Structure formats: structure tokens, C-alpha cells
Amino acid sequence: MTKQLYQMTIHELNKLLEDKKVSSGEIVESVFKRIESVEEKVHAYITLTYDLAMQHARDADGRILRKEAGFLTGIPLAIKDIICISGVKTTCGSKMLENFIPPYDATVIKKIKSQSAVFAGKTNMDEFAMGSSNETSFFGPARNPWDTERIPGGSSGGSAAAVAADECIASLGSDTGGSIRQPASHCGVVGLKPTYGRVSRFGLIAFASSLDQIGPVTKDVEDAAILLNCISGFDPMDSTSVNREVPDYTKALVKNAKGLTLGIPKEYFVEGLDPEVEKAVRDGIREIEKQGAKIKEISLPHTQYAVAVYYLIAPAEACSNLARYDGVKYGYRSDCKSNLREMYEITRSEGFGPEVKRRIMLGTYALSAGYYDAYYKKASQVRTLICRDFENAFKECDLVVTPTAPAPAYRVGEKISDPLSMYLDDIFTVPANLAGLPCISVPCGFNDKGLPMGLQGIGNLFEEEKVLRCAYCFEQNTDWHLRRPFKDAVSAC
Amino acid sequence: MKITKKDVEHVATLARLRFDEGEVELFTDQLNKIMEYFEKLKNVDTTGVVPSTHAVDLSNAFREDAVKKSLPSDESLKNAPDSEQTFFKVPKIIEV
Known part of the structure; x- marks a missing residue:
């Protein structure tokens, strides 16, 4: 069966748009038909912006005709409801901001608009990004498209669910302690948290300012690189953004891992790690080794x-x-x-x-x-020691590779009354935030219940290129990222 | 050290939150469990370790002290629950 437009990636659609095989308007219609057929089950969105999307699509189609298109021109994106879009309700998943309409655009939104991308809507999230399950959303939780009785993860659960269910082409989330990577892992998609300071936080509603970072949630690694190219860079409006050149991240995407050394921290493979997750991640590491990487056991003692x-x-x-x-x-x-x-x-x-x-x-x-x-x-002070652990690790390896989450997605309601047990699930994702490091989660398998699992790659500060390269090499030699939920719901749109 | 219901009420006042009796009990119980878990940090020797407030080296960001365009007051007031002319309006502060 040929792929429907809504199932495609940014780079696939970009080619079709440039070759005038489809219009942005057709892509938007396809995505919204998909939303109509699955959103009731997934609840990935808090707000849908169809009229705005069609208006953006007309602008994008005009731009393509004038041969002024960028990579994101005409592509329907879903934006986590913590990022301000001027004139579009931005709730942060809270009753507190139920009717808040920002009078300005976040810097990432300005950058995306400058390429004439299309906004399909604002995605569901834990209230003020505080939660790992989406259950704290005032508007009711998003559901995991692989099993709607289960959580999609959080806090960017709506973004990950929307991408997995093909209710958008790609999405932006935010990550304070794993909020991009953990839902990406639970929903079987790619999630990237850039280095702290790589992407401007201006217009991102603040949770924990020394940890928050905006990043892409996508169907594959190439799309993550494309989105990162667009949103990165210094911004005078965010005094913690770093004035440093932005490379073309798509150039980092090569299919081998020659010359890379992967550090495998023994503290991440301990009791409490689900055996199926452990096996999937170890198999993943072996796959990257096959592509030329060296493997080294390391220690991050303050984990x-x-x-x-x-x-x-x-x-x-x-x-x-x-x-x-x-x-x-x-x-x-x-x-x-x-x-x-x-x-x-x-x-x-x-x-x-x-x-x-x-x-x-x-x-x-x-x-x-x-x-x-x-x-x-x-x-x-202990945060300093955690940073030092990584500094020492990166003396002997290029990337640290670990599971993203200790177990696949659990059932809605299973942990809601025990906050501490929910906090403990963040064990593998919070260290990279504390140390400001760039990191990615890529799908690395499915457990016996058919739930996706993720492999995490953590790089040294501003070494997004190595992170992307390793993830791309793994992804291109496996096919986990090609699986999609709701097979039966695929209809001709 | 145990957190008491009185502590929870005091912290709620500092945070400008109000709880009913049931919530105070629930929070006392949950905060105790969470803070008890945090006790494990006491095992780490941090003598002479400089605290990190950020992971990336940052210094003060200065710019020229020049007047720049900002949001007009009507835009700034658009989301206000209550306003009058160019002001945010709040309930009485001082009882006369």
C-alpha cells in the first residue's frame, strides 16, 4: 500500500512539495482527516488550529511557487502547549492558563514561521510540564497510540502521541527532566533534547529555568536534524542562550559509526531495569558496534x-x-x-x-x-559531581548509551497516587538535564505486549552532531522507527 | 527529620496556597516520604564542592541601555482578569 501523506516525514514531504507533486493544502487536509479518525482515542491535542493551518498552507504554497521554500515550508507541525504562539490559546495543560492568549511568538515559533511551516495545533501535556505520564493535564491525559489504556509518557506526551499516531508530521516538545525523550521512548518515535543554551527559551513557559530546553519530536532522526537546524541559535531575548555557530546538523547523518566510542555506564544496567528493555538496548548497542563503534564500559558513580x-x-x-x-x-x-x-x-x-x-x-x-x-x-553541590562524572566519561568515550526509561509505558492510573515511584522512573533521563547535555531517544524494539522501547544517546556539550550520527546509524540499520500503531485505522485520506 | 502538619501549613502560607484538612494530611504524608528519600544525599561528601546553578558556563549578559519597542499597554492588559485605563486592577489591599 502506498504511504498516505499524513504518514510521511518532513524530508519525504519536502521533496514532494518541491517537485510540485503535492500542495501544502493537500498535506494539511490529509493530516486533519487523520486527526478526525484517531484523535478521539489519543487526545494528543488541547487545541486544533485548522483555519490557521489552511491559511499558513496557502502562504506556503505561494512561497513554493516563488521557489523560496525552506525545509519546513508547508509542513504541518504540532506544538507543545507550553510554547507561545501569538494569538493562539496556550494553556500549559493548566486551568490557570485555560484562556491565555499570548500576545507574542516564542523565538522558536518565529524561526519556524520564517520558513512558512504550518501549525496544526497545540499538544497535550502534564500541567506546567510537571509529570511523566500526561495524567496531570487539566484537560485529561493523552493516550498511548500503541495501547490507549496506557500512558504516552510525559510531559510532552501529546507531542509524542501525535507524531506516533500520524496526527502531525513532526512536533516540538520541551524537556526539563526527560519530557521529550521519555514520551518518545514510550510512543516509539524520536525525541531530541539539545544542549542547554542551544535553543532559545524565550516564549517557553518556564518550569525550571536551569534545566528547560525545547527540542524536536519526530518520526525519524533526519527530521530531528532538520528541525534542530531551524530552531537552534543565539537569541538576545534569552540571556542563557549560547552565542555559538549552528552547524548544518543534516551533514552529521552518516550510516556508520566508525571512530565513535560508546560508553556504557554500569550504573544504568541495574536492578529495576525491565529485562526486555535491557535486552533491546544491549542488542541496539551491538548493532552500533557492528557499524564500527567501539564499546567501553564506564562508570557514572553519582547516578x-x-x-x-x-x-x-x-x-x-x-x-x-x-x-x-x-x-x-x-x-x-x-x-x-x-x-x-x-x-x-x-x-x-x-x-x-x-x-x-x-x-x-x-x-x-x-x-x-x-x-x-x-x-x-x-x-x-551534588549536581556539580554529576556534571564531573560526565566530564570524566567524555575523556574516554564520545557518547554515553543507555535505556531511555526503565520500563515501557504503564497503565493510566497505575502510579498516580504514588508520586515518589513516578519520580524514580526519571532516573535515566534527569542526569543529562542536570549536566545540560544533548541527548536523543530512538526506538529500539517492542516488548511482548507490543509496546515500544527507547535507546538513549547522550553527548558532550554542543556535540549534537555525534548524538545525531549515532542515532541515525542505528536507525538506518534497523526498522523499529518504521512501525506505526493503528494499522486498521489507515484509510485513504 | 519529620515534617509536621504545622510545617505544611507554614509552607503553604509562604507559597500562597490554601489546603483543607484532608489535603494538609495528604501533603504531610507525601512530603515526608519524598524528603525521606532525599536524605540519601547526606551520604555524599560535598566538602569543598562548588554548587552548580547552571550546567553551561554563563556570565552576565549585558546590552546597550537603549529604548526598544515593547508591547503596547492595551496588548499587555488583554489577558488581565481585571483592568482600568492602563492599569491592572486588584482587590483592596489596605482596609480603611
Whole structure:
């Protein structure tokens, strides 16, 4: 059967568009028909923007006729609902911002618009990106397209589910402790978190500012490189973005791994790791070895402290970032009008969900008088040790290769009442955020229940090229990324 | 060290949150479990280790002190729950 337009990748569609075999309008229609047939089951979107998409498609088609097209021209993208698009409701998965319409574009959106890409809608997410399952979304969770009884992962679960279910061509997510890679792993797609500072955070609603980074969620590694090319670069509006040349990441995509040394950290292959995940990842490593890489066992001795460090630092930063939601400037305000203090308290208590409140409480406690040294400062010191672990590792290897998540997707509701057990699932993804490192998750197999599993590659600072090369080499020599859920639902669109 | 219900109420006040009795109990229980897990950091020797606030070397970012275009006030006020002229409007602050 020939591939439908909605099933294709950016690079496939770009070729068809340039050869005038299809128009952007036709691609948008195909994607929205697909959305119509599966979205009810997946709930990947909070907002769909069909009219805007058709308008963008007309602009894109005009540009293609004038031979001014870029790689993203006319391609329907889904944007995580934490990234501001001017004039489009941006909720962050929260009642607090249920009706918030940003008056400006995030820098990544400006960059994407400059190539005349098309916005299909805003994707579902855990409230304020706090969660690993999508269950904390005020609008109800997105579902895993491979088994809709299961979570898609989080927080960018809507983005990963939309890409896996072919409800968009590609997506942007954000990653603070694994929020791009873990859902990508659970949904069988590619997710890339760039180096901290590679991509501007201007217009990304802040969760934990020293950890947050925007990145692509895509159907294959080539698309991740194409999107990264577009969104990377210094931005005067984000003082933590780094002024450093952006290479053409697609040039890094070669099909062999010759000259690369992969470090396999023994601390990531321990008790608690699902045996099927372990086997899939070890098989994956052997595949990359076959393509020319050297394999070396390494040690990242402070790995076991990463979750504790992350869950002190991220909530500490979050409680400060979320102080802005006070019912004054934008967002929800409670009806209570007695006095200012009461208005603040009731607004915040009604506007935030339980997980957000839990993290605000954790952060506020860790920063409060008498506890700062024991918790926040201590965590920041151990963070230094985690960074040093990686510095030492990259003296002996080019990339660190690990599982993305300790187990495949669990059932909706299974962990919601036990926050600590959910936090512990982030063990393999949080270290790269703490150390600011670029990393990727690529599909590396399916378990006996048919659920996807992911292999994670972590590179040294600003070495996205090596990360992409290794992932591409693995992907091109396997076919896990070609599998798609909802086989029966494929209809002629 | 145990977190008490009183601690939770105090931190809620600092964070401008309000909880009912049931929520206070739930949060006391959950925060205790989470903070207990964090105790493992005490096993790490951090003598002389400089804390990291960022992973990438950063220094202050300065720019020329020049007036630049910013959002007009009507745009800035568009999302405000309540406003008057060019101001955000809030409930009474001081009781007379």
C-alpha cells in the first residue's frame, strides 16, 4: 500500500512539495482527516488550529511557487502547549492558563514561521510540564497510540502521541527532566533534547529555568536534524542562550559509526531495569558496534543521586517561576474579592492541580529558612559531581548509551497516587538535564505486549552532531522507527 | 527529620496556597516520604564542592541601555482578569 501523506516525514514531504507533486493544502487536509479518525482515542491535542493551518498552507504554497521554500515550508507541525504562539490559546495543560492568549511568538515559533511551516495545533501535556505520564493535564491525559489504556509518557506526551499516531508530521516538545525523550521512548518515535543554551527559551513557559530546553519530536532522526537546524541559535531575548555557530546538523547523518566510542555506564544496567528493555538496548548497542563503534564500559558513580538532586532543584526553581500566577496580570482569577492576599491564595489553590501544588510545596520547603543549606545547596553541590562524572566519561568515550526509561509505558492510573515511584522512573533521563547535555531517544524494539522501547544517546556539550550520527546509524540499520500503531485505522485520506 | 502538619501549613502560607484538612494530611504524608528519600544525599561528601546553578558556563549578559519597542499597554492588559485605563486592577489591599 502506498504511504498516505499524513504518514510521511518532513524530508519525504519536502521533496514532494518541491517537485510540485503535492500542495501544502493537500498535506494539511490529509493530516486533519487523520486527526478526525484517531484523535478521539489519543487526545494528543488541547487545541486544533485548522483555519490557521489552511491559511499558513496557502502562504506556503505561494512561497513554493516563488521557489523560496525552506525545509519546513508547508509542513504541518504540532506544538507543545507550553510554547507561545501569538494569538493562539496556550494553556500549559493548566486551568490557570485555560484562556491565555499570548500576545507574542516564542523565538522558536518565529524561526519556524520564517520558513512558512504550518501549525496544526497545540499538544497535550502534564500541567506546567510537571509529570511523566500526561495524567496531570487539566484537560485529561493523552493516550498511548500503541495501547490507549496506557500512558504516552510525559510531559510532552501529546507531542509524542501525535507524531506516533500520524496526527502531525513532526512536533516540538520541551524537556526539563526527560519530557521529550521519555514520551518518545514510550510512543516509539524520536525525541531530541539539545544542549542547554542551544535553543532559545524565550516564549517557553518556564518550569525550571536551569534545566528547560525545547527540542524536536519526530518520526525519524533526519527530521530531528532538520528541525534542530531551524530552531537552534543565539537569541538576545534569552540571556542563557549560547552565542555559538549552528552547524548544518543534516551533514552529521552518516550510516556508520566508525571512530565513535560508546560508553556504557554500569550504573544504568541495574536492578529495576525491565529485562526486555535491557535486552533491546544491549542488542541496539551491538548493532552500533557492528557499524564500527567501539564499546567501553564506564562508570557514572553519582547516578543514584540524580533523582533526589533533580526533585530538589526543579521544584525550587518552579516554585519561584510559578509565583507569577497570582490572578493579576493574566490567567485565572478566583471570584473572591475580599482582599488581595485572599485573592492570591484562593486563585492559586483553585488554578493549580495537585502535582503542581506538590512541587511548589517541595520547592518552597527546600528553600525556606533553615533548610536551604541542607537541601537546595546540597543538591546543587551534588549536581556539580554529576556534571564531573560526565566530564570524566567524555575523556574516554564520545557518547554515553543507555535505556531511555526503565520500563515501557504503564497503565493510566497505575502510579498516580504514588508520586515518589513516578519520580524514580526519571532516573535515566534527569542526569543529562542536570549536566545540560544533548541527548536523543530512538526506538529500539517492542516488548511482548507490543509496546515500544527507547535507546538513549547522550553527548558532550554542543556535540549534537555525534548524538545525531549515532542515532541515525542505528536507525538506518534497523526498522523499529518504521512501525506505526493503528494499522486498521489507515484509510485513504 | 519529620515534617509536621504545622510545617505544611507554614509552607503553604509562604507559597500562597490554601489546603483543607484532608489535603494538609495528604501533603504531610507525601512530603515526608519524598524528603525521606532525599536524605540519601547526606551520604555524599560535598566538602569543598562548588554548587552548580547552571550546567553551561554563563556570565552576565549585558546590552546597550537603549529604548526598544515593547508591547503596547492595551496588548499587555488583554489577558488581565481585571483592568482600568492602563492599569491592572486588584482587590483592596489596605482596609480603611
